[in-house]
Amino acid sequence: MSNTMEAVASAARADAPPAIMLDKVNKWYGAMHVLRDVSLNVALGERLVVCGPSGSGKSTLIRCINRLETHQEGSIKVDGIELSDDLRALDAIRREVGMVFQSFNLFPHLTILENCTLAPIWVRHMPKAEAEALAMQYLERVKIPEQAKKYPGQLSGGQQQRVAIARALCMKPKIMLFDEPTSALDPEMIKEVLEVMVSLAETGMTMVCVTHEMGFARQVADRVVFMDRGEIVEQGPPGEIFENPRTDRLKLFLSQILRGH
Amino acid sequence: MSDAAIPTPARPAPITLVGPIAWVRNNLFSGWISGLISLVLLFLIVKWALGFIEWGVINAVWSVPNNQTQACRDLRGTGACWAVITEKHRFILFGTYPYEEQWRAFLSILIFSGLFIVSAMRSFWRKELALVWIGALTAIGVLMWGGVLGLNYVPQERWGGLVITLILATFGLAFAFPLSILVALGRRSRLPAIKALCVIYVELIRGVPLISLLFMASVMFPLFLPEGMNIDKLLRAQIAIILFAGAYLAEVVRGGLQTLPRGQYEAADALGLSYWKKTGFIVLPQALRLVIPPLVNTFIGFFKDTSLVLIIGIFDLLTAGKTAIIEPAWQGFGIEVYLTVGFIYFCFCFAMSRYSQNLEAELNRHRVR
Numbered sequence: 001m002s003n004t005m006e007a008v009a010s011a012a013r014a015d016a017p018p019a020i021m022l023d024k025v026n027k028w029y030g031a032m033h034v035l036r037d038v039s040l041n042v043a044l045g046e047r048l049v050v051c052g053p054s055g056s057g058k059s060t061l062i063r064c065i066n067r068l069e070t071h072q073e074g075s076i077k078v079d080g081i082e083l084s085d086d087l088r089a090l091d092a093i094r095r096e097v098g099m100v101f102q103s104f105n106l107f108p109h110l111t112i113l114e115n116c117t118l119a120p121i122w123v124r125h126m127p128k129a130e131a132e133a134l135a136m137q138y139l140e141r142v143k144i145p146e147q148a149k150k151y152p153g154q155l156s157g158g159q160q161q162r163v164a165i166a167r168a169l170c171m172k173p174k175i176m177l178f179d180e181p182t183s184a185l186d187p188e189m190i191k192e193v194l195e196v197m198v199s200l201a202e203t204g205m206t207m208v209c210v211t212h213e214m215g216f217a218r219q220v221a222d223r224v225v226f227m228d229r230g231e232i233v234e235q236g237p238p239g240e241i242f243e244n245p246r247t248d249r250l251k252l253f254l255s256q257i258l259r260g261h
Numbered sequence: 262m263s264d265a266a267i268p269t270p271a272r273p274a275p276i277t278l279v280g281p282i283a284w285v286r287n288n289l290f291s292g293w294i295s296g297l298i299s300l301v302l303l304f305l306i307v308k309w310a311l312g313f314i315e316w317g318v319i320n321a322v323w324s325v326p327n328n329q330t331q332a333c334r335d336l337r338g339t340g341a342c343w344a345v346i347t348e349k350h351r352f353i354l355f356g357t358y359p360y361e362e363q364w365r366a367f368l369s370i371l372i373f374s375g376l377f378i379v380s381a382m383r384s385f386w387r388k389e390l391a392l393v394w395i396g397a398l399t400a401i402g403v404l405m406w407g408g409v410l411g412l413n414y415v416p417q418e419r420w421g422g423l424v425i426t427l428i429l430a431t432f433g434l435a436f437a438f439p440l441s442i443l444v445a446l447g448r449r450s451r452l453p454a455i456k457a458l459c460v461i462y463v464e465l466i467r468g469v470p471l472i473s474l475l476f477m478a479s480v481m482f483p484l485f486l487p488e489g490m491n492i493d494k495l496l497r498a499q500i501a502i503i504l505f506a507g508a509y510l511a512e513v514v515r516g517g518l519q520t521l522p523r524g525q526y527e528a529a530d531a532l533g534l535s536y537w538k539k540t541g542f543i544v545l546p547q548a549l550r551l552v553i554p555p556l557v558n559t560f561i562g563f564f565k566d567t568s569l570v571l572i573i574g575i576f577d578l579l580t581a582g583k584t585a586i587i588e589p590a591w592q593g594f595g596i597e598v599y600l601t602v603g604f605i606y607f608c609f610c611f612a613m614s615r616y617s618q619n620l621e622a623e624l625n626r627h628r629v630r
């Protein structure tokens with residue numbers, strides 16, 4: 001099985017060096033073992049979808065990648081940088097990795113434009129005018145330039161999530177992490193967010209998405225990883241994972257989400 | 262254009278719904294009982310107001326010649342003796358500051374007021390404001406102490422009145438507020454030593470009354486200092502007030518910090534903002550504007566608590582008022598003096614209260630849809 005994994009990963013972007021390397025990562029919350037020997041390579045430009053039942057450790061996994069959570073064993077390398085307690089490494093990684101949360105987490109006291117320009121100005125030391133031009137460019141890409149002067153509270157959930165994507169992109173990250181970006185949205189808004197994510201995938205961005213949107217996974221994912229109880233149970237191209245699940249755990253999971261939809 | 266396309270023009274609402282008459286009807290006379298209560302209260306208010314005007318204006322004595330208070334005493338309480346204010350207002354405002362130099366204390370009060378007004382205007386909220394503060398406070402120090410620029414030296418023991426109250430309150434809150442923010446942040450620190458230090462500070466200071474802190478500052482503190490070294494009494498009281506206010510404000514600020522959802526910290530972290538940038542741009546702006554009402558509540562409380570310095574012999578506004586009527590000629594006119602002193606306190610506190618309401622509305626605009 002490990003052979004097929006390798007084959008799949010390399011088939012995605014055979015020539016590119018891995019953007020993310022996880023090697024036997026273990027994490028505990030207190031006594032609870034939430035990541036168990038997780039090894040995973042994500043190639044540059046690869047679009048990875050992570051799925052699995054609730055509580056299986058998907059959020060923990062991607063939050064370890066930008067060190068919102070710390071792991072206790074194993075090693076994580078992002079863009080060639082080993083994640084450790086070294087603050088400079090942390091700064092470098094946070095600049096290269098953008099993140100989109102399930103609950104948007106926009107800054108409610110700042111306008112949409114200010115949300116987008118804050119980090120470029122204060123982390124990347126970009127001149128204000130340049131940061132604003134960049135922000136407008138990305139807001140246009142997520143199709144809400146006309147909302148730039150409003151506050152997050154005045155926008156719909158779908159619009160807020162698109163702003164959150166634009167905000168992350170303004171830092172010009174090499175890697176984007178998505179943690180269930182559409183789970184908090186009403187059905188009619190899910191589509192507008194997925195469209196933005198698809199167009200982002202078409203630009204060749206390295207993406208790791210935790211999502212249960214099978215349509216999206218089929219359309220853009222190079223590889224789907226199925227997690228259960230803190231470990232990677234199965235992985236492969238979306239067609240293979242969804243059509244020919246090999247393990248009972250994945251079969252059970254698929255039947256459950258199909259029933260849910 | 263067809264008839265159907267002409268919109269029905271909006272008509273003004275009937276007079277029973279809007280306007281002052283409607284307001285009175287809806288709020289004061291909406292039923293028999295409420296109408297009766299309104300009438301009784303109205304009667305009491307008018308009667309009391311007329312009585313006050315009679316006492317305070319019509320029957321009042323505004324000035325008397327050379328401390329001859331007989332005219333006031335002849336009133337037997339039927340009129341106010343404002344002559345005591347006419348006579349003693351300089352003492353109440355400036356304490357025992359030398360008479361010919363009192364323009365300096367007066368100028369200091371004006372500078373304080375100007376500083377408050379400028380600081381209250383949001384268009385002046387820039388980095389330069391810090392320089393304005395430093396400049397203004399330096400100017401006040403030079404004016405009050407003198408000894409330079411051809412101004413005569415006035416020792417601190419002779420300062421008094423409203424100036425002292427303004428000095429204690431302004432320096433007190435100007436230092437206590439930043440201190441409280443640091444302590445509140447420190448209490449949430451991941452470093453156990455910093456956290457413990459902040460918790461001990463807050464709990465120790467909150468555990469004792471301000472009066473005992475002031476006593477300690479005036480009596481015990483000098484015992485710890487090397488022989489011959491002496492810190493100004495006012496400065497010691499000032500430090501005690503700063504430490505006391507800092508502990509209380511820190512708890513208010515901490516309350517604000519706790520309301521912030523974890524996602525805000527995570528989003529700031531994920532964008533690569535450093536601890537201080539995250540705190541300055543994301544955490545504090547949101548936390549502080551949520552606690553404007555309790556913050557200002559505490560500010561107002563401390564503005565008035567500065568009057569406790571009277572117990573260690575510092576001459577603030579209230580003490581000056583109290584002392585003004587010790588003189589036999591003026592004994593018995595406490596009501597007039599305390600009304601005046603109370604009115605001065607009220608002006609400052611009411612201004613703070615109104616300002617905070619405006620600020621709250623303005624800063625929380627983003628919450629309104």
Ligand SMILES: Nc1ncnc2c1ncn2[C@@H]1O[C@H](COP(=O)(O)OP(=O)(O)O)[C@@H](O)[C@H]1O
Pocket residue numbers: 029034052053054055056057058059060061
């Ligand atoms: N901050 C935390 N403290 C303690 N336990 C946590 C914390 N975050 C998540 N967990 C637990 O870790 C497990 C994995 O959580 P998570 O990664 O959020 O799962 P998923 O995203 O797949 O639903 C769950 O059992 C969850 O209850």
Ligand SMILES: [Mg+2]
Pocket residue numbers: 058059060179180
């Ligand atoms: Mg999750």
